[in-house]
Amino acid sequence: MNQTDTEVRAKGMMTKRELEEAVREGRIDTVVVAIIDMQGRLMGKRLTGDYFLQGDLDHGTHFCNYLLGTDMEMNTPPGFREMNWEGGYGDWLARPDWSTLRRIPWLDKTAMVLADVVSEATGELIDIAPRSILKKQLKKARDRGFHIMMASELEFYTMEETYESIHDKGYERILTAGRYNEDYNLLQGTRNEPLYRKVRQYMTESGIPVESSKGEACAGQHEVNLVYTDALSSADRHVSFKHGLKEIGIQEGYAITFMAKPDHRWTGSSGHIHISLWDPDLKNNLFYDPAAKHHMSETMRHFLGGVMKYTRDLTLWFAPNINSYKRFAPESWAPVHIVWSRDNRSAGIRIVGDKKGLRIENRITGADINPYLAYAAMIGAGLEGIEQRIEPEAERKGNAYEVKGSPSIPGSLYEAIAYWEGSDTVKKILGEDVAYHYGYAAKLEQQAYDAVVTTWERARYFEQG
Template sequence: MQRAVPTVQKKGLLSKGELEGLIRDGHIDTVIIAICDMQGRLMGKRLTGEFFLESAIDHGTHFCNYLLGTDMEMNTPGGFQEMNWNGGYGDWLARPDWNTARRIPWLEKTALVLADAVDEESGRMIEIAPRSVLKRQIEQAEKKGLRPFMASELEFYLLKDSYEEVHGKGYELIRAAGHYNEDYNLLQATRNEPVYYKLRKWMIESGIPIESSKGEAWIGQHEVNIGYADALSSADRHVLFKHGAKEISIQEGYSLTFMAKPDHRWTGSSGHIHLSCRDLEGEENRFHQPGDELFNMSETMRQFLAGVMAYTRDFSLLFAPNVNSYKRFAHESWAPVHIVWSRDNRSAGYRIVGSGNSLRFENRITGADINPYLAYAAMIGAGLEGIERELELPEEFKGNAYEGKGVARIPGSLYEAIQCWEESEIVNKVLGESVHYHYGHAAKLEQQAYDTVVTNWERARYFEQG
């Protein structure tokens, strides 16, 4: 008989009954029900504790379906099939997932529960919702006897200016929180430790295990490593960390950005993803084969990684979702440019790390601006295709991968990524026609929005000399 394996560490989490008791005892008076939108942001409602118990604890709460069909500025552009003015922008239901309820220690008497987007009448999951997209790929993996385990490493910049101050300055002359490269530098990191300490402490208290934090490779840049877990729990932790980190920075009078490349002079911010597959009990690492001559990688791991590599360009919209994402990929910048793999080589797109039961690969292509549900789903889906097609893993790239010749390159722009996405049969097969269309359309709208704006760079370059 299989032993039940918890999907998350219980510290900081609440059961349905525990939350109900805290509300009745007056320790919690506000409950946030949140869904994740296309851009990876949390959207939802704050319910009073009393109303939550009366109307939402079992059923959930309604939200306008436009939340899964907007751009970054919450406009409602046309062309989406699932939500539009002809359909009247009706309601979907946010149904609580009771594996995700937790207290939020940086907000007074507040709890939060993540929700799945469902059709109220039929109870079916909304196919294009990011959490639904990931759940479907996890189900496909489990049919093959595999349970994906994943973790995110998130880099970000801490700024001395508040979000309002940055906005008021037109997003120019932004002051990084520091004055020299912070990478591993304990003295510089100490200057911002009052913020970073709260990040680590409060995240752990809310059920998001933080392994470490460290200075990263530019002024004001920092990295946090989040604990390894099953894929859905890790994606949940990822979105909650980003949202909570921004809320904490607001309270401290700072701002904090996960933008892939906030300034062309700064090092880009990565969102590296680690992945391995275990058995359905969550114990044995199916990527590990003792005695195998290729770093003890099992056939399952080799085929899985071969699939991820083969379809990286197809899924690049989910690894680098914004116009800005592609400015992070630069020669010898710590962000890769070639789709190759190596053992413990930070110049490669994919890096093999760990040993024994911790053997895994790291996706170094993804940036801090990803939607984790979508990026995780792309990795799992591509890997499963590699297994199904019995793809052969290319030879290990040795040396400086930035100098690679005759190897596939990461798309250089959102334009190119859109073309790869639209021409891909594998995206349509893995994610389904509705998801393929929905996120391709969203990317085209983002590119069109950028193309209509005149930037400060253009004015400085052409105003007098043009």
């Protein structure tokens, strides 16, 4: 993750005019318009090429506003302020951002564009939409003279069966596409290379340049690193990659999961975030100071201080699901303490690289994040650190799992909700409406889980209880 992608930015991408030509010539006949929902999924419509040519898509296409007020199973629970039966579940607009337009090589004659969620009456961004939330933080950064560069590392499990077969078995006895720890193991990687090679090629052809792929620390687990770029493009690529990988897997007969901890016996899947601040011309990494300790500039120190101070308040977006918290365990390759260290994989925050490559790696985030929200949380906390000139605590060397006296990562969604709701800083960074909306959604998720009797409970208490 040391490079930027100025030289490959255009590969696989299209302009609106190029799309119009491709539709007229019959090379494209389907245009996908997608928004990002609360869970980080793509939702939208498939438009015919003819309708695209005739319609005024610059204005946007309608969708029901309930899409930003559902749970993971697309239920529409009461209690959201923005969408409810009293308000009639009206429409918002998905307004295409044509800079995200890309050809989708794994789908026949198809292009896709990501869209911002806007009000039809005013044309303004809807505050609670994930892409709007990230854009707000990026504007704050630009107003202070910062250009933010980011990248995601994505870990996932590949299953040697389909989503349907796993569902029909009740999500038990799932067969991974591997039989042993394949971390960097090229021999085991070769077994699934026909799939992963196709993924790397397809993604690059669709404007999502991949740095590398590798086996990860459990059977069937793999990691793909996306090229470092500006924060909004990085989040756009993250969700497009995740969605596309699942589509390719479906076509090839594999199920892919980005659950943080699919099985308590397996290594958790991370979604590490890398970040650095640059000047507006992208000439200087503002985190780098050759005369400073660890080459960390004052800007970097204060940004790091903010991230560390407010991580617990914002953990809801770093670990958004019930399952997310199963990943945090000692000596698991996932952190348990909010400490920083230079190139130390036991710490929650790792400082890596040097000079133009100097950056912060957030190792708390899991593969199940919504990147727009996790990015926004990290940026917002860091900017607060710069504004308040927050100094981070001293570097923790050695085994960070054995740290005493430093804050720990919240151990459950319950705990994360409590930090979120009790934080004035969350409301300051995100606004009261966003803070309420996502806090309420988290409480609904917790309530849904609490109402279910699990197989574990029956096995433990049915006879002996």
